Amino acid sequence: MKKLCLMVLALILFNSCTKNFEEINTNPNQITDKLLEQDFNLVGSSFSVMLFNLMGHQIEEDLCYDNWMGYMGTPTPYVGNVNNTTYYLRWIDAYWNRIYGSVMSPSKQVIELAVEKKLPLFGDWAKLVRILAISKLTAIHGPVIYANYGTSGLGAIKYDKESDLYNNMFTQLDQIETNLKANSTYTGFTKFDPSYKGDIALWLKLLNSVRFRLAMRLVKVSPTIAKTQGEKALADAAGLISTNAENFLLPLNGNVMPVSMISFDWNDTRMGATMESFMVGLKDGRVAKYFNEVSDASLVTDHPSYKYKGIRSGAFINAKDDRVPYSTVSTDFKSVQKRRGFTASEIAFLKAEAALRGWAGAGDAKTNYENGVRLSFADWGAAGVDAYLIDATSKPINYIDPKDSRNNFTALSTITVAWNEGDSNELKLEKIITQKYLATFTNTLEAWVDFRRTGYPKIPHVAKNDSNPDWGIITADQWIKRLVFVPAERTGNASAVAEASTFLSSGKDDIASRLWWDTSTVSNF
Incomplete structure (x- = not known):
């Protein structure tokens, strides 16, 4: 702390x-040479x-x-x-x-x-x-x-x-x-x-x-x-x-990439178990660009060919030293001086979803989906994209925590990477959003947006749910929806916060209240 x-x-x-x-006669919006x-x-x-x-x-x-x-x-x-x-x-x-x-x-x-x-x-x-x-x-x-x-x-x-x-x-x-x-x-x-x-x-x-x-x-x-x-x-x-x-x-203005500092300087973050489940299971070549392999082979006996081990969200943790040996982020992050704010791969995946929804000008869903994956692999310098895109058998794996079995989970998603025109729009959307999720490493807020609005990718619940009436209760079948209004506003701008709470779907300022665009509708189409 x-x-x-x-x-x-x-x-x-x-x-x-x-x-x-x-004022300019030819164009009222034109800036003059004087300026x-x-x-x-x-x-x-x-x-x-x-x-x-x-x-x-x-x-x-x-x-x-x-x-x-x-x-x-x-x-x-x-x-x-x-x-x-x-x-x-x-x-x-x-x-x-x-x-x-x-x-x-x-x-x-x-x-x-x-x-x-x-x-x-x-x-x-x-x-x-x-x-x-x-x-x-x-x-x-x-x-x-x-x-x-x-x-x-x-x-x-x-x-x-x-x-x-x-x-x-x-x-x-x-x-x-x-x-x-x-x-x-x-x-x-x-x-x-x-x-x-x-x-x-x-x-x-x-x-x-x-x-x-x-x-x-x-x-x-x-x-x-x-x-x-x-x-x-x-x-x-x-x-x-x-x-x-x-x-x-x-x-980064001369600063260290935050995820590198937190991982290497402080030893306070490691690979996520959900990323292990998807990237190891799908044989994703980007994993080596995102994370480092572990040196202790006993941590990866369930998949010894892929030496990556993550920590589950909301894990049961007794001592920090237990999981410091798990996968850090890639050492490459120590030297970067810029971070991704918006990428071409995100646009390709947005276009793929727009095509499923019939938006004019969006093009073909399969073409955009595969282009998004290709753009992401190229952006990260990862190899093997052609084989990855035609893989119709590899699926996300179950997760095993060698230190505490309470953190184990069974993969909720059973998707493969290869596009299948015969799939339903719902399954196609799951593939699009899952690949968008995997592509947006280090720029992850939009993935949380996508998850709340679509339900994809299919990720496990937290292992340890400590929600309670103080901040709102997240039921066992749900995930956190938002952060509450900040304490300084709650005390210093109380009447405005009270009104803003009524704008939320539940009328309550808590972590279980859905945002406006986060509807409870199960189907996306």
């Missing part, structure tokens, strides 16, 4: 460092920090949805082995504080300065980064403060209903897109942009990709809006992220 405290202090110290268009002559440091210097803080760290990723989705497991029995990983909340506000302190706050300053200095595109860029941030935060908590963020006064700062929030984000994406397209040759972002080097064409591809991602979230709760927005993204001339060269990579 000392390491957790030191990490939080480091984040706080790190984070602390941190109009309108002129291009200005020094943009005042409005541009915050972007690398904002982009870095779009992603989380130990508390908000590794001990939450990384663990809940079985990507990673902790060998450490934090707080007597009763914590977020076992559905009793100890850490709630890390990502909330990160987004509001290190993205929303500096973006507000940029937007105001952009008006003052007559640099409107910087304001649009900041608004797009805001959408990236808030679309992640709402996937964790549900209602969030967005439309009313930064309002003055002593009254409550109201939360956005999720339905209103998504409509607002789509509207803002329209406005940002119009302005970026009107200034497609603009180069003012270049020295401040660690992701795309100021290339407006690539930011437009990302914008369409974000629209597509958000549209698919709503496919069950609001299918008409989902289809309209999804088809709009598919049809836009600017295109979507379609090659690995176009992947949206986020800067």
Whole structure:
């Protein structure tokens, strides 16, 4: 726990460092050469920090949805082995504080300065980064403060209903897109942009990709809006992220990749048992790019040809040293300086799902599915994709914990990799989402979104369920649905939190309340 405290202090110290268009006859949105002559440091210097803080760290990723989705497991029995990983909340506000302190706050300053200095595109860029941030935060908590963020006064700062929030984000994406397209040759972002080097064409591809991602979230709760927005993204001339060269990579700004630090420096995270079940069972060549083999052969007697061992989500853990010998992440993560924020493989899988749903412009489901797998293997530098794609026999394996049989589980999924046109749409969707899950290692929030909205991939329940009325009860046949509103808001903005709770399907601010788009409908079609 000392390491957790030191990490939080480091984040706080790190984070602390941190109009309108002129009238032109030919194009009212065109920026004049006069504006291009200005020094943009005042409005541009915050972007690398904002982009870095779009992603989380130990508390908000590794001990939450990384663990809940079985990507990673902790060998450490934090707080007597009763914590977020076992559905009793100890850490709630890390990502909330990160987004509001290190993205929303500096973006507000940029937007105001952009008006003052007559640099409107910087304001649009900041608004797009805001959408990236808030679309992640709402996937964790549900209602969030967005439309009313930064309002003055002593009254409550109201939360956005999720339905209103998504409509607002789509509207803002329209406005940002119009302005970026009107200034497609603009180069003012270049020295401040660690992701795309100021290339407006690539930011437009990302914008369409974000629209597509958000549209698919709503496919069950609001299918008409989902289809309209999804088809709009598919049809836009600017295109979507379609090659690995176009992947949206986020800067680490000289920091160590979080999952590497947690795994190697702290020994507080290891491979997840669910990843072991899928990747070993399906003979997935990416496993060596994600994780290291164990040195102790006695840990993998059930599959000695694949020397990888994971920890189950919400595991029964007595002593940390028992599972430190399990698989760490790949040593390659020690040297990376960027992390994946949005990839071409995710778009291919989104297109595969859209094709199943009959969206115009989505193409063929099988082609997109196989393209998604190929893009992911290429992105990670893994071999063997051709054999992998035609494998119609290998299936996820059951999991055995050599240290405690209470953590064992029988694989819930029986899928194979090879595409079969004769399968039902439901089974095809399971394959698509499972491969999307395997492709999005180190960028795992969307996998938790997909799981809640579709039920795929089929993952085991936590071994040890400590949920109780304090934070909400997750029944034995269910999984955690959200994080509650943060303590500072519960006390300092209580009336707004009370209203926001009524926006949730259950009317209760607890971990069992489904988000707006997380319907209880069993069938996806």
